[in-house]
Amino acid sequence: MRYMMTYDLMETMRNTNQWLGATASAMASYPQFSMIPNPAFNWMAAWGEVTERTFQRMVVKPDWGIRTFTCEDGKDHLVDVTSVLERPFGDLVHFRVNGRKEQPRKVLLVAPMSGHYATLLRSTVKSLLVNCEVYVTDWHNARDIPVSEGKFDVEDYTLYLVDFMKELGPDTHVVAVCQPAPLTLAATAYLAETDPKAQPSTLTLIGGPVDPDATPTEVTDFGRRVTMGQLEETMIQRVGFKYKGVGRMVYPGLLQLASFMSMNAERHGKAFTDQIQRVMRGEASDHDAHNRFYDEYLAVMDMTAEFYLSTVERVFKNREIARNEFIVDGHKVDIGKITDVAVKTVEGANDDISAPGQCIAALDLCTGLPDSKKASHVEPGAGHYGIFAGRSWRDNIRPLVIDFMNENSRKPRRRAANSNKVA
Template sequence: MRYMATYDLMETIRNTNQWLGATARTMASYPALAAIPNPALTWMAAWGEVTERTFERMVVKPDWDIHAVTCEDGKDHLVEIKTVVEKPFGNLIHFDVTGRKEQARKILLVAPMSGHYATLLRSTVKSLIVNCEVYVTDWHNARDIPVSAGKFDVEDYTLYLMDFMRFMGPETNVVAVCQPAPLTLAATAYLAELDPDAQPRTLTLIGGPIDPDATPTDVTDFGNRVTMGQLEETMVQRVGFKYKGVGRLVYPGLLQLSSFMSMNADRHGKAFRDQIGRVARGEASDYDAHNRFYDEYLAVMDMPAEFYLSTVERIFKNCEIAKNEFVVAGHKVDIGKITRVAVKTVEGANDDISAPGQCVAALDLCTGLPPEKKAAHLEPGAGHYGIFAGKSWRNNIRPLVLDFIDANAAKPKPVAANVA
């Protein structure tokens, strides 16, 4: 119960701050006070507006905000987001562009389950949807999943990806961004062994910790500095009574957000102080740079505790993927079984989360893959976010990924089944 009490305490603090912001904004806007202009009231209203929005966004799932797209035919087409596979912990969604013939490039974009919603890849989707059929893994907030749905750990995540790949078929081109890269590699290898006709055409891994020890960073080395007991004691809580997942053990999004914010407290503090000033001067808007960034950054989701803990233990501490020792449902996955799926890795030279060397390690694990089916790209000057959503992605990496997909678009020759 104490873990549930802690969860509800965090939610109470968040709710109280949202209420304080709304109260300050409303009181400062009281009509009778407008008779005597007072700069203090202007600043009070600005503080209230920024505070209310800040704490309100923490429990709201952002909208994809992709309603129409201008395609290569020069026309605007409406976009309908359809759920094509529905599962308890995550759905597969398709960005269906109406009035356009089906595109040859079919892309499965694997979004991270790392505390933020899949909408973090909004700009990535927008850049691909112009001339690709885009599907995205839309993971659910664990606080909204009843305990009766069971557990969800790294093995379940891998099996989900395999089901999504099976559904989409062998013409699929998988693009995994950051955290899911190791598990996507494992899912592809397991599918290559278990159901080779369902494996994708290509696999692109972007900034993922395939081998966290290759080039340690503060983020990837975190698992080596704490014990699993410490993590379970300090990071895991039970969902409170307010949500459908009451009683479920989770790594709370609010707890993770507080950790993120504390790492760059001065920078975030300045950003919010500057925004209050802009609101007070009438220079802010709903879609200015500050709100666009923080509306997404502050929108956090709870992770299933077993997924969080198994990720730290098996991917970062034990390096099971890097050592090719990963086991799913009692079966040891052999990454060397990938023999015809073209694999490309993308890294950012200035990535301080998954540093160069961590992702490209995937190519050495693909021992059964011919050299012509392997490719690697290191983007100069790019940080972690830039390699999948920033200028580096739009101008350099995206064209390279699409060229890689096109170069391997031909149906591969069938491989003779291994006889035990």
């Protein structure tokens, strides 16, 4: 019960700060105060506006915001985000561009489950929509999933990916970003043994900790500095009474956000101070650079306790995937069984979260794959975010990934006669 009280205490503090911001903004905006030449009222209104928005965003799932897409005909076509498979802990969604012929490349973008929503990959999705049919793993917030739905750990995550790959078929190109890279590699190997015909055409792993010990960073080395007992005692709480998942053991998003912010407290503090000044001067807008970034950055989700703890223990501490000792549903996965899926790794030279060396380790594990089906790329000057969403991704990495897909494409599954599939 004490864990539930702690969870509710965090939510109470968040809610109180949101209320304080709204109250300050409303009070300082009374027309009569405009007659008093005191900048304190302008500052108070600006502080309230920024504070209310900041704490409100922490419990809001961001919208994809991809409503239209300009096609080759020069017209804007509506984009529908439709669910292909719906599961308790995550859905497989498709970004369908209405009125456009089906594109020759089918891409499954595996989003990380590391405290933020899949919408963190919004710009990645937009860049791939140009000439791909894009599917994304849309993971759910654990606080909204009833306890009756059961557990969800790294093995369940892997089996979800297996089902998603089976649904899309062997002509799929899988792109895993950051945290899911090792588990996506394991899912592909699982398919190689249990259902070879369902394997994807290509697998691109971007900035993921396949072998965290290859080049340790402060983030990936965290599991070495604490015991599992310490993690469970200090990081795990029960969802409070406000949400559908009441009683579920989780690693709260608000707790992880506090950790994120503390790592760069000075930079974040300056960003919010500058934003308050911009609001005071009337230079801020609803979609300015600050709000675009922090609306996404502050929107956090809870992870199930078993997923968080098993990730730390099995991927980082025991290095089960790096040692090719990973077990899924009682089956020992052998990554060396991957013989027909082209694998490419992408790393950023300045990545301080998953440093160069951690992701390319996947190629050494693919002992059954010929060198002709292996590729790697290290992007000079790129940090973690830049290798999948920044200029480095758009200008350099994305074209390389598309070329890799084209070189290793499989024929699509046969469609009905009335299909609009193009060759």
